[in-house]
Amino acid sequence: MSALSVSASGAAADAIGAAVPALVEERFASRLFEQDATLWGPEAESEASKRLSWVGLARSSRPLLGEIRAMRDELREQGVDRVVLCGMGGSSLAPEVICATAGAPLVVLDSSHPDVVRAALVELERTVVVVSSKSGSTVETDSQRRCFEQAFTDADIDPAQRIVVVTDPGSPLEEEARGKGYRVVTADPQVGGRYSALTAFGLVPSGLAGADIEELLDDAESVTDLLDADDEANPGLRLGAAMAGTSPLRDKLYLVDHGTQVVGFGDWAEQLVAESTGKEGTGLLPVVLGSPGERSLPQDATLVRLTAQGEESPPPPDAASTVDVAGSLGAQLLLWEVATAVAGRLLGINPFDQPDVESAKAAARELMETSGGDRPAPDAVDGAVEIRGLGGDWLGGAETVGDAVDALLGRLTPSGYVAVMAYLSSEVHPELEELADQLGERSGRPATFGWGPRFLHSTGQYHKGGPQNGVFVQITDEPDHDLAVPGQDFTLGEFISAQAGGDAQVLLDHGRPVLSLHLTDSSGAAQVAAALRETRG
Incomplete structure (x- = not known):
């Protein structure tokens, strides 16, 4: 028999107390498992009517x-x-x-x-x-x-x-x-x-x-009756309320492994939450932390600790808003899907569409048909890194990678975040994934990391559809050897270059600054890593 637990403190606990009784009163949970497509309003009904079979997959x-x-x-x-x-x-x-x-x-x-x-x-x-x-x-x-x-x-x-x-x-x-x-x-x-x-x-x-x-x-089937119950103890209602019911909204979710036996769960939850909620200028930005150490949270963040079943942890010293979630993998997959559906209801958006994912694809196709993803001349060259400041004259004459990163971080707002997007090989440059934690500590704001083009099907939706307060670092390189795509008139190198260019263009269309760092050889990765982690006076 599987088990789920969702406990909260601070603002997250207050959100549960404020939002869950109303969700129970309107029978949200049972209506969800009855596949009631009206739960998210008239505009979402058409899409929701085709997207709710997941509630019964444990059996079907x-x-x-x-x-x-x-x-x-x-x-x-x-x-x-x-x-x-x-x-x-x-x-x-x-x-x-x-x-x-x-x-x-x-x-x-x-x-x-x-x-x-x-x-x-x-x-x-x-x-x-x-x-x-x-x-x-x-x-x-x-x-x-x-x-x-x-x-x-x-x-x-x-x-x-x-x-x-x-x-x-x-x-x-x-x-x-x-x-x-x-x-x-x-x-x-x-x-x-x-x-x-x-x-x-x-x-x-x-x-x-x-x-x-x-x-x-x-495991999923064993918690279905728990998650479809119109009861204030329902962990799906509790987690959804903690995520999206805080007032004012804490729209950054810091996800950290706190002893869970589930490996890599944050990356799956990141896609589910970011792509489902990041639209119409709102949304929840998951920030997957690579290290579980204690840290102070920004005022607009909730800490979600993924814990081991049967183990209780005291809240962190700064328990302004914390949620502990425990359960087996099958149970948690269904739990987070329910919670995300709840979050959509509380945010007033449709959690089943992804209107901004297609925009980057269309921009990439256009580049493939025209320039093939050719890059403009760099604003500066620092060693093995070409520097381009896209989206206005904000570089301020920066001639080094470090100065360019400083200029970008200078555009962060008190509610903003930094996204590092690496269109590189994760096997060749695995160390770059650790930079998000370090960049977050340095900037005092949430920092995310995504391998391109993988993140385009995940946080990419949030980047374009969510609050327009992100600043972006895009890292690209020259492949060691390009690879032709059989039966097509393009190579993979041309394709990924167009994907990066298309992604940047859509961000620019939304008025967001993009720092483009292109590695001309592999030594450039170390330069970029040093510049992103360096705290400068």
């Missing part, structure tokens, strides 16, 4: 278990035990946390950087590739699939024996995949991507990799 996904188990056994008998997942956003983040928690090896390919893709094209004799795309038209995933098809063919391996496609029924990808004889598993089309952890998108790659997906569903 059961038929997948036997199919996945049989597929895994067949592949293992053939000596195929390396699982690569090609997917973006909701198609990759849930399997990543499920497999990391289970200790099941899974290669997650959620990048269009040619060096990253090439590094995954190895050990083909023991590799099965899961291609996951809800719409079937995600360019990153399509490009990755094409590269694997070519690699398998070149290795005299039949791609139809090694590629498994997960998509919505009726998508272009389903038709193409069935025509090629690939294994195809269709997911519930009435579930949005970031709520799809317990659909085929989460279960197929996780099950093939060896995670116990039946236990995952059992």
Whole structure:
């Protein structure tokens, strides 16, 4: 039997006391599990009516278990035990946390950087590739699939024996995949991507990799009656109220591992919360902290501690607004989905659309069709780093990376945040991920980090649709070796350059400053890291 607990102190506790009784009175929880699409108002009703099947996935996904188990056994008998997942956003983040928690090896390919893709094209004799795309038209995933098809063919391996496609029924990808004889598993089309952890998108790659997906569903099912209850003890109502019911709104959520057995949960929750709530000029910005040390919080932040089941921790010294959340992974996946739906109601937005994700895609397509993502001349060059201050004359003549970072941080407002967006290889530059914590300490404001283009399907929605108070650092580089996309007229290097350029353009269209730092060789990463972490007088 699984268990969930949500406890709070300070402003978060006050928010629970203020908001939960009204949610109980209007039967929010039971109506949610009855799939009542009217809960978020008339404007959201059309979208919500097609996006609420996730509430019953703990039961409705059961038929997948036997199919996945049989597929895994067949592949293992053939000596195929390396699982690569090609997917973006909701198609990759849930399997990543499920497999990391289970200790099941899974290669997650959620990048269009040619060096990253090439590094995954190895050990083909023991590799099965899961291609996951809800719409079937995600360019990153399509490009990755094409590269694997070519690699398998070149290795005299039949791609139809090694590629498994997960998509919505009726998508272009389903038709193409069935025509090629690939294994195809269709997911519930009435579930949005970031709520799809317990659909085929989460279960197929996780099950093939060896995670116990039946236990995952059992854990979620064991708390369903708790989460659909119109009761003030409902942990989904409590967490949603703590997240979005503070007054004034504390719209930054600092997520920290505080002893939880769940590995990497913050990255999954970040996408769910940021993409669901960051729109119409409002939203909640999750800030995933890399280290659990005590720290003072800004006045507009709530600390969310992910704790171990059965263990209680005293509130931190600065308990201005703190929430402790504990539970098994399957239970927490459903808990946070419910809480995010509650947060949408309290914020007055539709938590099931992502209107600003497409804008960056459109800008990237336009760049591909015109300049191919060519960069303007740099404002300055410092060693192995080209510096460009985009969005107005705010660099102030800065000639070093450090001075440029200072100039950008000088544009931070008391309610603002810093976002570092690295269109690089996470395997080559893993140390950069630690910079967000250091930059946050230095600036005194929330700082986030995202690998591009992965974050475009996550916090990218918040950057454009949420409060327009962010300042942005974009880091790009020159790939060691570019990689042509079979059957297309572009390379992955051209594509990721256009994605970075398109993302920057949309931020500029929203009036936000972007500091573009382009690495001309690998030594530039150390320069950038030093400049971002350095406290200057």
